[in-house]
Amino acid sequence: MIDADDGVLPxxxxxxxxxxxxxxxxxxxxxxxxxxxxxxxxPDIYFSVSVTTRPARSGEIDGVHYHFVDRAEFERMVxxxxxxxxxxxxxxxxxxxxxPVERALAAGRPAVLEIELQGARQVRRSMPDARLVMLLPPxxxxxxxRLTGRMTEDSEVVRQRLETARAELAARTEFDATVVNADVRxxxxxLVRLIVGPPPGQPLPSNDR
Numbered sequence: 001m002i003d004a005d006d007g008v009l010p011x012x013x014x015x016x017x018x019x020x021x022x023x024x025x026x027x028x029x030x031x032x033x034x035x036x037x038x039x040x041x042x043p044d045i046y047f048s049v050s051v052t053t054r055p056a057r058s059g060e061i062d063g064v065h066y067h068f069v070d071r072a073e074f075e076r077m078v079x080x081x082x083x084x085x086x087x088x089x090x091x092x093x094x095x096x097x098x099x100p101v102e103r104a105l106a107a108g109r110p111a112v113l114e115i116e117l118q119g120a121r122q123v124r125r126s127m128p129d130a131r132l133v134m135l136l137p138p139x140x141x142x143x144x145x146r147l148t149g150r151m152t153e154d155s156e157v158v159r160q161r162l163e164t165a166r167a168e169l170a171a172r173t174e175f176d177a178t179v180v181n182a183d184v185r186x187x188x189x190x191l192v193r194l195i196v197g198p199p200p201g202q203p204l205p206s207n208d209r
Contacts, residue, residue, distance in 0.1 A: 018110045020101065020127055021195050024120045025135030026165035027090075028146040030181045031114055034135060037188045038112070045195070046104035046111040051077065054092035067097070084126065087118035090160055094119070110195060117168045120175070133194055134168075134175040138182040 025031050039047060051067040053074050062068050069077075074093050077083055086095030096113055104111045113123065123130050137143035143165060147158055172178055177194050181187040 018105050018108055019195070020105065020111045020113065020123070020130040022113045022115060022120050022123050022130055022132045023135060023191070024115055024117060024132070024168070024175070025181075026137070026143060026168045027161045028143050028165070029135050029137050030146075030184065030187075031135055033184050034181055034187050034191065035112070035114055037184055038191060041188060042192065042195075044109060046101070046109045048096050048101055048111060048113045050094050050096055050115070051083075051086075052092060052094045054090075054094075084113075085115060085119040085122035087116050087122075089116050089118070090157065090164070096123075112195070117171055124174075131177070131194060132175040133191065134172050134178045135187065136169070136172070136178050136180045138180060140169075 023031060023035065035047065038045070049063065049065075049067055051069055051074060053069060053071050054066075056062065056066070056068050060066065071093065074086075074095065077095065077097070078086055082098055083095040084098040084101055086093060088094075094116065096115060096119065101111050101113070113119075115123070120132050124132060137146070144162065147161055147165075179187050179190045179194070
């Protein structure tokens with residue numbers, strides 16, 4: 001939980017410099033649930049809204065959940081250098097618009113990106129000071145159950161997502177930290193600790209209170 005008496009805005013390192021934190025993890029691991037709870041606890045953090053070419057799902061709002069564009073517009077944004085990162089995932093393109101993130105950091109607000117492995121690697125190259133965090137399932141069987149229980153995608157899409165998930169989990173050593181999402185509130189507590197903590201390469205603060 002965020003302690004209002006800590007005197008540190010979530011996402012700021014001890015130097016007072018706002019940090020970009022990348023949160024990644026396989027499909028079905030619960031990224032949306034964890035980040036929705038994080039938004040409630042830390043409203044001062046800027047949460048990037050990704051651009052995607054995939055169709056909107058039921059209940060999704062353009063500009064809130066994603067910026068939905070066609071492939072031609074996405075390619076225009078890439079060519080114009082307007083993307084901080086972009087990647088193809090499950091047959092669709094996803095990307096992070098650069099300008100809103102840079103404006104947030106320049107204004108002193110920490111920023112959080114929810115992106116896939118390819119995008120996280122691009123951010124690592126372009127912004128080495130960013131902290132990369134991978135959200136993990138309690139077990140592989142748990143992840144399989146979550147994906148196959150959605151009933152919103154056909155078996156081939158699920159097979160592709162599981163194949164991609166194996167590759168993503170194998171890349172966990174590329175990340176600065178991992179958080180197991182066995183319980184949303186506990187996962188958020190750990191994520192807040194990582195956002196508030198010192199830059200990558202330095203010891204993290206203790207969990208003791």
